[in-house]
Amino acid sequence: MSLVEVLRKKAPGVPASLYEAKDFADAMQYAVDVTLKKRACEMLMPVAGEQYGPESENGIPTQLVRHIAVPGFSDEEFAALEAKAEGTGIKLLRSGLRSHLGGFDTGITKAEALITDSVTCIVNSNSEEVRIGSMVAELSIMLVKKSTLLDRLEDSAPLMLDLMTRGGASYTAMITGPSRTADIERVGALGVHGPLELHIVLLED
């Protein structure tokens, strides 16, 4: 089985959605589509006097504007997303995510690699914007280049060591699926603090 096939087979169980994009623009279209399709983002830090939408299924006010956070995007990448988001009402956030800690819809994160055996994304999170982008979003999208697929956890050791020791401080994340807990009666629940959903978008190099 090729690594892509392993990924296809294993992603649903994580759970993670898998989308194989034709190109970067297609990946951005996917991000816009899933953002428009999801229920409006909950506002976990409502401010008195602000306008909000109807309450979510959890009794929490929802936000009137949809947001996609893309810390770490180059100008070119950002332009590709902007083109797809145009006219949709979606607001794009490139930085300043600390002002959005009450929640935003989608965060797009570029992964360094993906371990197919466990469907684990390796993310260089040295930038705090990247950390917030991948934690505070309700829906987290990981962009993974096909050439970076690894087989097993152990195969990531050289890359991990490299990421950790490139100089100065480092914050390296291995992310497998959404935020989860089973702390109440051992019943599984997603989105206890971080993303409720994780989407992997596979890119050709």
Next chain:
Amino acid sequence: MAEHKNMKEYHGQIKEALDDKFLRKTLDKFAVDYKANRARIFQGWDVPALVSEVADIKDNAAQHMMELFEQFKAEAEKRGVHVHLAADGAEANRIIAKIAKDNDCKTIIKSKSMTAEEIHLNPALEKDGFRVVETDLGEWIIQNRNEGPSHMVMPAIHLSRYQVADLFTEITKKEQDREDIQKMVKVARKELRAEYINADMGISGANFAVAEAGVVGTVTNEGNLRLVTTLPRVHVILAGLEKLIPTVADALRCIQVLPRNATAQAITSYVTWIAGANECQPGPDGKKEMHIVFLDNGRTKIVQDPAFKDILRCVRCGACANVCPVYRLIGGHKMGYVYIGAVGLALTYLYHGADKARSLVQNCIGCDSCKNVCSAGIDLTRIIREIRARLIKDEGNNPAGGVMSLVMKDRNRFHNLLKFVKFSQAPVTTKGGRFIRHLPEILTGGDQTFRQLPALAPKSFRQLFKTVVKNPAQPKFTVGLFSGCAQDFIYPEQLVAGVRVLNKLGVAVEFPEAQSCCGLPLEMMGQREASLEVSAQNVQGFDAGKYNAVITLCASCAGHLQHSYPALLKGTETEFAANVFAKKVMNFSDFIAKNFDLKPEDFKPTTDKVCYHSPCHMRNNGIVDEPRELLKLAATYTPAVEEDTCCGFGGTFSIKFPELSAEMGRKKIENGEASGADVMVTDCPGCVMQLRGVATAKDSALKVEHMAELLARTMK
């Protein structure tokens, strides 16, 4: 968090747990689910090889603990981290409080750390006026209930959704749905978000402190750690010195076993690696104020102690609780102080002292399930027995243990005493002389009415052996028979059956007269000196080299002879002989299944339906399928559910904790009855004593017999 002044108070706490219906149901279900899920997630893995690799990695790390500390410190300091070393919990608490004060922090958020629980960090910080908020869902729940964790991985496993809903209603001052767990989880999501944002300092724990990169790795599912370590301007990591490990590759190898063993996951949602003072917008110069506090609290001393050093391999997966038959009945609050489960009993003694551990360490049935499941192959049963021996060495012997040691050290004295009991027991026997009447609690130390205990047999096996043995002229094998006390004096008929079966198969059987008790009961009571004496007597009494095998029909004796003798007798003059002896020891069923290609036609046709009780000391030493192969040949095998759980005997355990022994025994018999079998077959006289005793006391139709008896009955 079990705290009690004495055993009597502890029994009271145990009763509370046994009466908690929700807890019992939850832990029963968890015990069954865990086993199945673990088997599934390890499919295709060579688990023993992986475990032994982790053991080597951790042993190597522990041996070089302080060198790794220096290496880690240099690497971390290069990356702008302040590294501290605290001699004990109080010092660690002082260091962390000072960091908070120096940085003008008021609110502190935490992600899960058992080490923080170990040193009672939260109350210490709260006493200094800081507000501390746990963010792991389970920890947040128990913090708000003023409780300690009842499991290392699932701290709130003892609570029902209704208790959580009521708590959340109280916290939010808003009526919460009492059924919908998904909604409850979102309450935490909402409530905790503001806490992350408003906190000045975050405290997290560590699964690995990797020396080569000065990096700390943590294994989590909720992702709270990522917020705790990102949003506040100050970050403190608290790590036990045993978390130091040389390389990233070592840590990744350990991660192959940790989540699989803990929660049956291939990997957790988040594995986070933090090296140095990272970017943090509200921090000084846009960087985190970052500290790592390493905790000694006895660890550097434990490394030096050959009896205890293996405990530092522990990766805190919690599996030893998941498979423990005692944990299953009473939960973590009654089976540990801060750390719970089997490793908790040991760590309570090592980190929190003899006073907290004295009664707790008695509450191990010695089944070896923990040793068998441990991520790092720690022989927890041995360590717990060692602690009992240390307590006696340090605090003096108790009357019962003293008498037992005195009697057992001298084989003749022991056998004379048994003869005396045999003649004087007649007035208290019942059911044809094979059982003794229920004795008053004052004599037995607790309510033993859950089972009918057997009387001593009229003739011991050593008196019968010569009359029953018919060795073949040209034997295929010659074996030495180790009888063990229970079969020698209570159930000689099991050995007689065993000898007949072996002879029929062309095996010559010898019975060395100089053998004595295997010593396991002495070990269970911490009687190390007497245990060493009987062990040496047995090794010397058996010239094991001349036999093809040393056969025993007692699973517990076999386990002890094989796996404890070499370690116990290490460094004594019998060390070499003990190793030879231990290698020769085999369980009766295992010996037959492995050496004889028996076919259905070797057995008489029978309509007997049988189920099996797998003795812990066979199963947990890898003998699982062999006895069942024999069962399938000898009768109709109708498996019962949970054949692979403890019967609740545990020798002196069942005298010390009859309330727990009774629950385990009853459950086994109920499962046997439900299977539709006529007979429950097993491979250990201790298990027979317990199971037949419970079945007789409740007038069950289910018969209990030893494998040797079944084979003697059914073999042509």
